Amino acid sequence: MSILIKNGKIIDGNEFNADVYIENGRINKVGENLNVIADEVIDARGKFILPGLVDMHCHLREPGFENKETIASGSYAAVCGGYTSIACMPNTNPVIDSPAMARYVAMRGREADYARVYPIGCITKGQKGEELAEMGKMKEAGIVAVSDDGRPVMNSGIMRNALEYAKTLNILIVDHAEDSTVSGDGVVNEGVNATIAGLRGINRAAEEIGTARDIVLAESLDARLHVCHVSTAGSVQLIREAKARGVKVTCETCPHYFSATDEEILSYNTNAKINPPLREPSDVEAIIEGLKDGTIDVIATDHAPHTMGEKNREFDLAPFGSVGLETALSVAYTYLVETGDIDMVSLVSLMSQTPAKLLGLPVVRVKPGMMADLVVFDPDAEWTVKASELKSKGKNCVFDGWHLKGKVQNTVVGGVIKY
Amino acid sequence: MLRKKDLLGLKDLTAEEIEYVLDHAVEMKEALLSRQTLDNLRGKCVSTLFYENSTRTQNSFLTAAESLGARTLTINVATSSVKKGESLVDTGKTLDALMTDVIVIRHSMAGAPQLLAKHVKSAVINAGDGMNEHPTQSLLDLFTMREKFGTLKDLKVVLVGDIKHSRVARSNLWALGKLGAETVVVAPHTLLPKGVEELGCEVSTDVESAIAGANVVMGLRLQLERQKAGLFPSTSEYAELFAITRDKLESACPGAIVMHPGPVNRGIEIGSGLVDGASSVIEEQVTNGVAVRMAVMDILVGGNA
Numbered sequence: 001m002s003i004l005i006k007n008g009k010i011i012d013g014n015e016f017n018a019d020v021y022i023e024n025g026r027i028n029k030v031g032e033n034l035n036v037i038a039d040e041v042i043d044a045r046g047k048f049i050l051p052g053l054v055d056m057h058c059h060l061r062e063p064g065f066e067n068k069e070t071i072a073s074g075s076y077a078a079v080c081g082g083y084t085s086i087a088c089m090p091n092t093n094p095v096i097d098s099p100a101m102a103r104y105v106a107m108r109g110r111e112a113d114y115a116r117v118y119p120i121g122c123i124t125k126g127q128k129g130e131e132l133a134e135m136g137k138m139k140e141a142g143i144v145a146v147s148d149d150g151r152p153v154m155n156s157g158i159m160r161n162a163l164e165y166a167k168t169l170n171i172l173i174v175d176h177a178e179d180s181t182v183s184g185d186g187v188v189n190e191g192v193n194a195t196i197a198g199l200r201g202i203n204r205a206a207e208e209i210g211t212a213r214d215i216v217l218a219e220s221l222d223a224r225l226h227v228c229h230v231s232t233a234g235s236v237q238l239i240r241e242a243k244a245r246g247v248k249v250t251c252e253t254c255p256h257y258f259s260a261t262d263e264e265i266l267s268y269n270t271n272a273k274i275n276p277p278l279r280e281p282s283d284v285e286a287i288i289e290g291l292k293d294g295t296i297d298v299i300a301t302d303h304a305p306h307t308m309g310e311k312n313r314e315f316d317l318a319p320f321g322s323v324g325l326e327t328a329l330s331v332a333y334t335y336l337v338e339t340g341d342i343d344m345v346s347l348v349s350l351m352s353q354t355p356a357k358l359l360g361l362p363v364v365r366v367k368p369g370m371m372a373d374l375v376v377f378d379p380d381a382e383w384t385v386k387a388s389e390l391k392s393k394g395k396n397c398v399f400d401g402w403h404l405k406g407k408v409q410n411t412v413v414g415g416v417i418k419y
Numbered sequence: 420m421l422r423k424k425d426l427l428g429l430k431d432l433t434a435e436e437i438e439y440v441l442d443h444a445v446e447m448k449e450a451l452l453s454r455q456t457l458d459n460l461r462g463k464c465v466s467t468l469f470y471e472n473s474t475r476t477q478n479s480f481l482t483a484a485e486s487l488g489a490r491t492l493t494i495n496v497a498t499s500s501v502k503k504g505e506s507l508v509d510t511g512k513t514l515d516a517l518m519t520d521v522i523v524i525r526h527s528m529a530g531a532p533q534l535l536a537k538h539v540k541s542a543v544i545n546a547g548d549g550m551n552e553h554p555t556q557s558l559l560d561l562f563t564m565r566e567k568f569g570t571l572k573d574l575k576v577v578l579v580g581d582i583k584h585s586r587v588a589r590s591n592l593w594a595l596g597k598l599g600a601e602t603v604v605v606a607p608h609t610l611l612p613k614g615v616e617e618l619g620c621e622v623s624t625d626v627e628s629a630i631a632g633a634n635v636v637m638g639l640r641l642q643l644e645r646q647k648a649g650l651f652p653s654t655s656e657y658a659e660l661f662a663i664t665r666d667k668l669e670s671a672c673p674g675a676i677v678m679h680p681g682p683v684n685r686g687i688e689i690g691s692g693l694v695d696g697a698s699s700v701i702e703e704q705v706t707n708g709v710a711v712r713m714a715v716m717d718i719l720v721g722g723n724a
Contacts, residue, residue, distance in 0.1 A: 192614030196430070198529035198551025198589060201613060268530030312508060316528040316549070 001039055001415060002028075005376060008044030011344045012051055012366040020049060022372040025415035029368055040417060042410055044376050050348050051364035052084025052373030052413065056174070056355040057149070057228060057252060057300035058325060060086075060117070062108060063101075064093025069305040069393045071105065072112035074325070077303070077392035079418040081326040082408040084373035085116040087359055090127070091150040097122035097133040099141035106142045114418050116373075118144040118359065123162045123173060129153045132162055135171050144359040147174040149228060152210055154180060159214065163223040172358060174226045177210030177235070178276070187316055189262040189277040197266055199315060204283075207276050208234040215242045218249055226358060227251040229302050231276040233286030240295040250358060252298035255324060255331035256398050258287045264398065270311045270318035271387075271398045274304075278398075288341050291350065298358065299350045301328045305394020322398040326390050329377065331399060333406035337379075372415040381407035421718050425536040425543040428552035429594040437594055440714050441562050447717070448710035451486055457713075459721035460489035466514050468494045469525040469546070470501070475681060476546050476556075479705070480523045483712035487721065492519060507531060511539040520720045524548070529586075542719040544712075550584050550612075555715060556680050557590035559708040561598065563700055564635055566707070567676055572599035575672070577629050578620075579605045579663055580639030580688055583612045583650075587680045588639055592618045605629045606661070609650040626661055631670040637678040638663050638688040654687050664690040668698070676700045 003022040010018050010030070019034040020027060029036065060074035071088070078086045088105065090096030096105060102119045109117025121138035125131045127148045135146055146166060153159045153175070166173050183206035188194045190201025211227055215238060218225035230236060230253045242249050256274060261281055264272035272278055290296040304321025311318050324331075332351065336342040342350070356363045364373045387400035411419040421436045429437060450457055465484035467477050477493070484491050494514070496502070501510055507526075514522055522541045524532050529549035536543040547553040561571060568574055576595055582588045582604045592615075595602050602620040604611065616622050623629040630636055643654065651657050663677060677689060677699045685691040693699060 190613050192617045195589075195612035195614050195618070198549050198586060200550070268533050309506070312506075312534075314507060314526070314528040314534060315530045 003040045003042065003412065003415065003417065004034065004036060004038035005042045005044050005049055005374070008047050008049040008376060010049045010366045011348050014345060020366060020374065022412065022415045025372055027366065027368055027370045027372050030366060042376060046378070046380060047409060048344065048377040048379060049366060050082070050375045050377055051352045051366060052375055052411065053082045053329060053351045054355040054359070054361065055083050055086040055301050055303070055325065056145070056298060056359055058086050058088050058303035059091065059305065059321070060088040061092060061305060063104070067307055071108040071117055072114070073391070073393045074303070074305070075109060075112045075114040075117050077323070077325045077390065078115035079411040079413060080391050080408065082329045082375040082377065082411055083115050083325060084364070084375070084411060084413045085118065085356065085361055087118045087120050087144050089147060089149045090120055090122045095122050095127050096120070097125050097127070099134065099137040102138045102141040102143050115413060118142065118361070120144060120174065121146045123148045123153055124158060127151050129155055129158060132165060135166060136169050139169055139171055144361065145172040145174045145226070147176065147228070149174070149176045152176050152178040152180055156213060156217065160217050160221070163217055163225065164221050167221065167223040172224055172226055174228055175214050176228045177207060177214050179206050179209040182206035182209060187273060188265045189279050191262060191280055193262040193266055197268065199265065202277050204232045204234055204279070207232055208238060211235045211238050215239070215247055215249055219245070219247045222248065224248045229254050229257070229276055229300070230287070230290070230296060231257045231279050231283060233283045236286045236290040236295055240290065240293070243295060250297040252300040253287050253291070253296050254300055254302045255328045255335070256322060258284055258291065259331050259335040260398060268315045270313065270315055271322050271396045271400060273315060273318050273320055274322055274398065275320040288336065291336065292341055297350070298355045299328065299332055300355065301325050303392070305392050306396045308395060311396045322396055323390060323392045323394040325392060327385055327397065327399045327404070329408060330383070330404040330406050333379065334404045338405055372412055374412045375408055376410040377406060378409045379406045383407050423719070425532070426554055426715055426719065427532050427536060427543065427545045429554045429557055429590045430552065434597040437558070437561070437597060440558055440711065440718060441565060443718060444558070444562050444711040444714035447713040448707065451706070451710055451713065456486055456488055458488040459717045460484065460487035463520040463720055464490045464492055464518060465521040465523065465716065466492040466494060466519045467523045468496065468510065468514070470496050470531070471525050471527045471547070473525055473547070476525060479708045480546060480712050483709045483716060486709065487713055487717060489716070492517065507535055508538045511535045515539045515541055521716055544715060544719070547586055549586065550589070551586050552590045553586040554590050555708070555712050556587050557594050558711040558715070559704055560591055560637070560678060561594055562707045562711050563678065563704050567700065568634060571595065574600040574634045575603070575632055576600050576635040576637065577603045577605060577633045578637050578639060579626055579661060581610045581641050581645060582606045582615060582639065583610045584642065584645070585639045591637070592620050596620070603629045607651055610645070626663065627667045627670065630667055633671045634675055635678060636663055636668065636671060636675060638683070640680065640682070641684060641688055658687045662687060662690055663693060665693055668693070678704060681705070
């Protein structure tokens, strides 16, 4: 099997025009006007060729919630969105807190054979926040990080032990930073829009206390910490200051935190019910600033599929989350690149190379000898998101109806065209 | 005119639409006081779907519907298929199929009436949704104020109590703002919602100074479980600082009225003597409630208004 991608603009460290020839799963040649014969030829004139995207935060729901998503449907949605590697959160049923469960997820990913699927294990057994899960055994079974995402580790003593123990094994802790005694039973950002809609607010202090606590712990232990889905200006500032002090902290944000605000909830649109909640315009500005100055390292999706029945309910009863694998790159292109805030080279770093590095995965470069995980992206294509047409089982998309610029044309995983 | 399928809140109505309802309620009140049964809703069915207990509001709607000649259907949520896990949308579709024309919904969650309205053919009237709105309560408050003062323009209306959790406060703030009244909200900071000043009201934490020059002083119900949630230390401290009393009322305009959506926690929200005093219009509010609900239902489905 060989593929020739012709006349594209390669985005990898810098931007240059070249053809890419792929053979036996690897990039064989990169150069202008390659004179080779391939089984498949992709015309990429006017398009970008990017290293495959890496999502370090998605929910594939299997096992236990296959009505929301399966590893097969989620990893297919991933390749439709330009992702070639995805790391899925362990809040399934049962949770991924043992080597057997980790192997199961990885195996189901290989069976599906779309994007490469890497399990994230739990920090604590049963995600109960009480005892450490077997991180070392899970690492041998293929986990790429640990997280109790969805449920913050509220006990600071446990979190301290987790960071210290994970340091021994060089496992990354990916923490959902939230003080749930502050967020309480809130459902949206606490602010004027919550007041207008009469919905219970989640004060930004909930996220910021969680972030501050974890930074203090990581700093005192000289341990690595990755903060999930940063959404507030205050969290960005806390992380910026910690990085300046030399704390080993990294963080991610998600496309909805730099493109949407809590105005979305005024119509009681349950697809805009997300945790952490959509914030205010000043937060969106701070997130973009954090992406520009390097405070924020990664753009992750927090792809969180749910069924129509679960979302078509009273706002208070609907579960938190929006799908995002199929829209992330277009949203980022529209709201960061088109606006002139971020260039394509930096975007590729935020969405591919940096998350790969953090998870200890091979970093894809468009160079001979590298594994052929590539995306052809058409920056001029304009499209309107139709949630009902998404390939994910979850049609709960906060971007439904949004007009976006730029679309994935093809995704190649291991030298095979998957989309 | 009010060309809408539903009455979900006052947030989205214009001043003209609100005044149109209030004007129509004047006629309805005359009919009600003369104990006439009208036939404006003859052959129509009004269902009440209350997910939260409220004998007072439910009876007011039922009385209004019957005074217009409608058939009524009371869905007892506690014993219905809702208890068996039926979703709000499915319950609404069932009511449509039962040939209901109006669904009056009370729900503990904000936005539930919007969800219902999107999925049913019947007209939906919001009888209170979580902390969002209680439009007919506000309409009866406006009606009562207008009866007393002739107009709402430039009235000073002071709302005292749990503004944060109050749908009555929100509906009144929307409507009073549109109709040109001046509004002040008074509460401890823990019972004030974030950014409430952006709804066009003044914000105060001192009852006495806020009441100065007021035409209307409205107490709001304090759910006693808020104390357990740590929002104030005790009801006795709350009463000392925030109860509307005769003393505190002295700085109000002569002829000022005291209102409350009921039921009142006497001595906590309003001094007991004041509840029954000459300035209190709390009982009139109840009668006016039936009149405005008749007006709303007639306008939405009666076709005679």
